[in-house]
Amino acid sequence: MHSPAHPYRSHTCAGLSSANVGETVKLSGWVHRKRDHGGVLFVDLRDHYGITQIVADADSAALPLLEGLRVESVVTIDGLVKARSAATVNANLPTGAIEVYAREATVLSRAEELPMPVAGEQEYPEDIRLRYRFLDLRRETLHANIVRRTKVISDMRRRMEAAGFTEYSTPILTASSPEGARDFLVPSRIHPGKFYALPQAPQQYKQLLMVAGFDRYFQIAPCFRDEDPRADRLPGEFYQLDLEMSFVTQEEVWETMEPVIGGVFEAFAEGRSVTPTGQFPRIPYAESILKYGSDKPDLRNPLLISDVGAHFTTSGFGLFEKIVGSGGVVRAIPAPNTAEKSRKFFDEMNDWARAEGYAGLGYVTRKGGEFGGPIAKNHGTEGMEKLYAELGLGADDGLFFAAGKADQAAKLAGLARTRVGEQLGLIEQDCFKLCWIVDFPFYEWDEDNKKVEFSHNPFSMPQGGMEALTHQDPLTINAFQYDLVCNGFEIASGSIRNQSPETMVKAFELVGLTKEDVEERFGGLYRAFQYGAPPHGGMAAGVDRIVMLICGAQNLREITLFPMNQRAEDLLMGAPSLPEPRQMRELHLRVVEPPKA
Numbered sequence: 001m002h003s004p005a006h007p008y009r010s011h012t013c014a015g016l017s018s019a020n021v022g023e024t025v026k027l028s029g030w031v032h033r034k035r036d037h038g039g040v041l042f043v044d045l046r047d048h049y050g051i052t053q054i055v056a057d058a059d060s061a062a063l064p065l066l067e068g069l070r071v072e073s074v075v076t077i078d079g080l081v082k083a084r085s086a087a088t089v090n091a092n093l094p095t096g097a098i099e100v101y102a103r104e105a106t107v108l109s110r111a112e113e114l115p116m117p118v119a120g121e122q123e124y125p126e127d128i129r130l131r132y133r134f135l136d137l138r139r140e141t142l143h144a145n146i147v148r149r150t151k152v153i154s155d156m157r158r159r160m161e162a163a164g165f166t167e168y169s170t171p172i173l174t175a176s177s178p179e180g181a182r183d184f185l186v187p188s189r190i191h192p193g194k195f196y197a198l199p200q201a202p203q204q205y206k207q208l209l210m211v212a213g214f215d216r217y218f219q220i221a222p223c224f225r226d227e228d229p230r231a232d233r234l235p236g237e238f239y240q241l242d243l244e245m246s247f248v249t250q251e252e253v254w255e256t257m258e259p260v261i262g263g264v265f266e267a268f269a270e271g272r273s274v275t276p277t278g279q280f281p282r283i284p285y286a287e288s289i290l291k292y293g294s295d296k297p298d299l300r301n302p303l304l305i306s307d308v309g310a311h312f313t314t315s316g317f318g319l320f321e322k323i324v325g326s327g328g329v330v331r332a333i334p335a336p337n338t339a340e341k342s343r344k345f346f347d348e349m350n351d352w353a354r355a356e357g358y359a360g361l362g363y364v365t366r367k368g369g370e371f372g373g374p375i376a377k378n379h380g381t382e383g384m385e386k387l388y389a390e391l392g393l394g395a396d397d398g399l400f401f402a403a404g405k406a407d408q409a410a411k412l413a414g415l416a417r418t419r420v421g422e423q424l425g426l427i428e429q430d431c432f433k434l435c436w437i438v439d440f441p442f443y444e445w446d447e448d449n450k451k452v453e454f455s456h457n458p459f460s461m462p463q464g465g466m467e468a469l470t471h472q473d474p475l476t477i478n479a480f481q482y483d484l485v486c487n488g489f490e491i492a493s494g495s496i497r498n499q500s501p502e503t504m505v506k507a508f509e510l511v512g513l514t515k516e517d518v519e520e521r522f523g524g525l526y527r528a529f530q531y532g533a534p535p536h537g538g539m540a541a542g543v544d545r546i547v548m549l550i551c552g553a554q555n556l557r558e559i560t561l562f563p564m565n566q567r568a569e570d571l572l573m574g575a576p577s578l579p580e581p582r583q584m585r586e587l588h589l590r591v592v593e594p595p596k597a
Helices: 063-067 126-131 140-162 203-211 250-267 285-292 318-325 343-355 374-379 381-391 406-423 465-471 501-509 515-521 523-531 543-551 581-586
Strands: 024-036 041-046 051-056 074-083 098-109 185-187 195-197 216-225 236-246 282-284 329-335 362-367 370-372 398-404 434-438 443-446 451-454 481-486 489-496 536-542
Touching (some): 024 051, 024 098, 041 063, 051 074, 063 098, 140 216, 140 236, 140 543, 203 216, 203 236, 203 523, 236 250, 250 481, 282 285, 285 406, 285 434, 318 329, 318 398, 343 362, 343 406, 362 374, 370 374, 374 381, 381 398, 398 406, 481 536, 501 515, 501 523, 536 543
Parallel strands (some): 051 098
Antiparallel strands (some): 074 098, 216 236, 329 398, 362 398, 443 451, 481 489
16 A cells, blocks of 8 residues: 555555544556446446445536546546445445546546456457457456466475475577477577577477486476467467476376365365365376277266277178278267157267268167167167167166277267257366376377377386386377366476486387487487486476366457457567577578468
8 A cells, every 4th residue: 555645646546444534545447437427427437456336426627527538548537435225236346346536637647448358257359359459458367367376376386496406407409309399490690591490399408407416406497389279279379287207206296296186176166166286187098988988077067988999890781880890990989868858869969970071870768767869779689678778778878889990980989979968968067187197109000101100298208117128019008198188178388308318219110210310400408318317207287277177268369468369469569579680690591472272
């Protein structure tokens, strides 16, 4: 609180209560709303902290000035705190028991006519919101989201420090790294023709910190990837809670981080339930793909997918028999208590699957124990009853089927599980359900290039180490690698690292790189491992996604200060922009225009 002699304010616009009635005060802020009640003007004055109602009548010297001001103009009000009558108290406002009678007003800055409204939360075109982001950020929900974001990050820092971690800053100008996305490149003026890369993640640096003996590192790290935008991924930059630990097993990483991440959710849950620390389910990747059709399962949805191919090896339903006989799979998704649903519900699900690019979604209806639909008719009542008994389904439960190649069927089944859960209102609300996905495959088959490729982080330790890399089919090797998932979003990813130079070379050889390639591309890390590297591991948690979940926002732009649009443009600052010819000469660069379409 400032003294009344302060040029702008004695209190903030959230700082007055009944205890201040009778005091002379000074407030400064934005004119949020104006209401003219025939000779009496009510103004809602807003600052970062809140809103106070200002009153000016015919006896107030401030009336003519306030009447002529547009909303969002900035003013200072000198006035007297008065109690509101019982009938006009606003219980929704911290300052709702009082109002300030304006004796005089000073204009600090006049507002032009607004390109978008600030008061109210109505939808507005995104290009306008981003071009005038400074106005958008004055709006209540977005302003509160940004404040909450900073509080979440502060809470993370406190928890990490309490767990024995120390924050270290790693370089922003660095070398290109194989994190799986495109780098942002920065041309070097001093070294013509050479480029720095902005870090996709501090992966190699944090591993080098472990080799350097720092034991427990963390950083709220900016990361840069030249990726196409999505609702859950911003173009350009994002922030992660990055961490690394020495002399740890993956179980220790999980046990250390559950109280941190779970604790952050609990601190901001506001009545929503959170999976208790120490009870995050640990689901193997293969099981997650089978039961949930995804490695990012939403555990708020109670439906489980089952592999029912064994029921159709011999079947009157020839299509499924043919699929199973040629190495495909049949996955079943229950639709509980759908006896009262019309056939239209099932047909619309099939139409939806086709619109998603799949051949379709088979189904069986059941009402009072009677089966319906072509699959049940062809497969036979006895066969369907046997299937239902195995799945534990009842007399009024329907069933959907996704059939085909394993990966395609799993994906369709996962999407269908989500859609059925939503359509039937089965998704649990007001909760954060967290789980670890573990035992990720180390390699995957790249169909386009007909070769083995890393499926995730190439610096992870393969389970079985050198022995597995030498003697096992690469596609059967799992990694000490794990993701943390919340409500269907991957919010963290990590692994125990491969700190052996020989194992590192062998791992890269299986994807077609030589020892020389490894030395050239990852020389810093490879050299470091020659001089005594501790076993180490860690993870990185997506700050933006965690804040998005906590705020209940549908889009990362709703929790980010100055985001780009879907075309990766900053409409406020005008980036990216054309450089000056002088800058291009200094950098020894020339633009090659793309060929015209």
